[in-house]
Amino acid sequence: MAHCCTVLTGLLVWSLFMLSWCEASRNNINRYDHSYGTFKSNSLIKRRDDITRLKSVARASLRLPTTVSVSDFGAKGDGKTDDTQAFVNAWKKACSSSGAVNLLVPEGKTYFLKSLRLNGPCKSVLTVQILGTLSASQQRSDYEDLSKWITFDGVNSLTVDGGATGTVNGNGAETWWENSCKRNEAKKCTKAPTALTFYNSKNLRVNNLRVKDAQQIQISIEKCSNVQVSNVEVTAPADSPNTDGIHITNTQNIQVSNSIIGTGDDCISIESGSQNVQINDLTCGPGHGISIGSLGDDNSKAFVSGVTVDGAKLSGTDNGVRIKTNQGGSGTASNIIFQNIQMENVENPIIIDQDYCDKSKCTEQKSAVQIKNVVYRNISGTSASDIAITFNCSKNYPCQGIVLDKVNIKGGKASCSNANVMDKDGVLPQCKST
Ligand SMILES: *[C@@H]1O[C@H](CO)[C@@H](O)[C@H](O)[C@H]1NC(C)=O
Numbered sequence: 001m002a003h004c005c006t007v008l009t010g011l012l013v014w015s016l017f018m019l020s021w022c023e024a025s026r027n028n029i030n031r032y033d034h035s036y037g038t039f040k041s042n043s044l045i046k047r048r049d050d051i052t053r054l055k056s057v058a059r060a061s062l063r064l065p066t067t068v069s070v071s072d073f074g075a076k077g078d079g080k081t082d083d084t085q086a087f088v089n090a091w092k093k094a095c096s097s098s099g100a101v102n103l104l105v106p107e108g109k110t111y112f113l114k115s116l117r118l119n120g121p122c123k124s125v126l127t128v129q130i131l132g133t134l135s136a137s138q139q140r141s142d143y144e145d146l147s148k149w150i151t152f153d154g155v156n157s158l159t160v161d162g163g164a165t166g167t168v169n170g171n172g173a174e175t176w177w178e179n180s181c182k183r184n185e186a187k188k189c190t191k192a193p194t195a196l197t198f199y200n201s202k203n204l205r206v207n208n209l210r211v212k213d214a215q216q217i218q219i220s221i222e223k224c225s226n227v228q229v230s231n232v233e234v235t236a237p238a239d240s241p242n243t244d245g246i247h248i249t250n251t252q253n254i255q256v257s258n259s260i261i262g263t264g265d266d267c268i269s270i271e272s273g274s275q276n277v278q279i280n281d282l283t284c285g286p287g288h289g290i291s292i293g294s295l296g297d298d299n300s301k302a303f304v305s306g307v308t309v310d311g312a313k314l315s316g317t318d319n320g321v322r323i324k325t326n327q328g329g330s331g332t333a334s335n336i337i338f339q340n341i342q343m344e345n346v347e348n349p350i351i352i353d354q355d356y357c358d359k360s361k362c363t364e365q366k367s368a369v370q371i372k373n374v375v376y377r378n379i380s381g382t383s384a385s386d387i388a389i390t391f392n393c394s395k396n397y398p399c400q401g402i403v404l405d406k407v408n409i410k411g412g413k414a415s416c417s418n419a420n421v422m423d424k425d426g427v428l429p430q431c432k433s434t
């Protein structure tokens with residue numbers, strides 16, 4: 001113990017030294033560029049804040065975490081009693097305490113919850129340990145905002161851990177799926193809640209958690225940075241409408257690894273504003289595959305860059321790896337790598353669709369989101385349709401720098417237009433003309 005503390009203290013001293021050194025060099029740059037006094041003093045205040053925070057994190061790590069259990073705040077966990085207020089009260093306590101805090105949702109119980117907002121910033125370094133089941137209300141009137149069930153907003157350094165048992169159940173079938181206009185055209189299209197939303201958080205971890213039968217999107221990560229998602233299992237039936245597994249938007253530096261997703265929409269969808277997205281060891285199916293987009297809808301400007309999918313197995317999905325953009329958008333989707341992927345019985349194993357339209361009618365437009373530098377490497381398997389590779393790129397902004405390397409998909413041909421494609425080793429099927 002004494003030895004470990006010496007090491008930790010040494011590390012803390014070293015970190016403080018490095019932080020001071022980095023700040024000092026940043027100040028030098030500031031002074032060089034701007035000789036405004038205010039600029040420098042802001043930076044000094046920030047430095048003091050950083051040091052204070054680092055000290056409290058280090059202090060927290062030297063102590064055992066405090067546990068705050070929802071049952072201490074009156075949560076019943078009988079699956080029927082409304083436990084929402086007990087969760088809010090437990091959150092207030094856990095968030096405002098200092099040091100490392102575990103907010104515990106005990107194992108073996110089911111907590112019935114209406115919509116729930118858990119806001120930061122928190123004083124503590126918080127781990128939410130969901131070992132029991134969270135079960136969503138099926139009454140529309142129980143949702144303050146019809147687009148969200150559980151939301152974490154503005155909580156930095158948050159960990160959500162499901163142990164091996166934690167489950168988040170959106171109970172989407174009756175109220176939400178049955179009444180979806182995607183299922184029944186006679187119904188009016190209305191909003192439906194995302195089961196779990198993480199909004200505006202830095203340093204987020206979501207581990208060992210099961211999420212199922214969301215009302216709509218299962219897990220949404222919006223406007224976050226430095227995110228690790230691992231060992232999650234996300235499930236819903238193939239015909240559940242819009243139940244994207246993990247939806248990533250406006251988020252930088254995110255890794256999703258070792259996860260299993262089977263759902264009614266995209267296993268993972270990556271939307272505009274996302275940068276440096278890593279997906280490793282994903283099992284996907286049923287579902288609509290891994291999608292970038294749709295980008296550029298309603299003539300919007302979209303940017304996505306640095307997406308790597310490395311290691312994935314897709315079975316029986318509508319798409320394998322897909323990039324979709326709407327006509328009339330602008331911006332770019334660039335530096336994308338899909339590699340080491342196995343596909344089994346996938347409708348559209350490899351697809352770029354720049355004519356994506358999810359309305360009843362889309363008109364032809366000149367502009368498009370520019371797609372460039374996309375590598376497909378070591379991808380094999382079988383196509384469930386007679387087209388294994390589709391590159392339907394924009395006439396005015398053809399796809400640039402598409403590379404196929406060791407791609408072997410059996411059972412279908414390639415359909416390519418307006419795409420600048422380079423075939424390297426062993427590519428089957430090949431685009432006949434570009
Ligand atoms: C190709 O991808 C498969 C997974 O689909 C993997 O098992 C294999 O090791 C990869 N081959 C190389 C040379 O990386």
Ligand SMILES: *[C@@H]1O[C@H](CO)[C@@H](O)[C@H](O)[C@H]1NC(C)=O
Nearest residue numbers: 354355392393394395415417
């Ligand atoms: C490809 O896109 C064009 C518009 O650029 C569209 O007219 C055509 O139907 C699309 N082809 C396929 C096979 O989707």
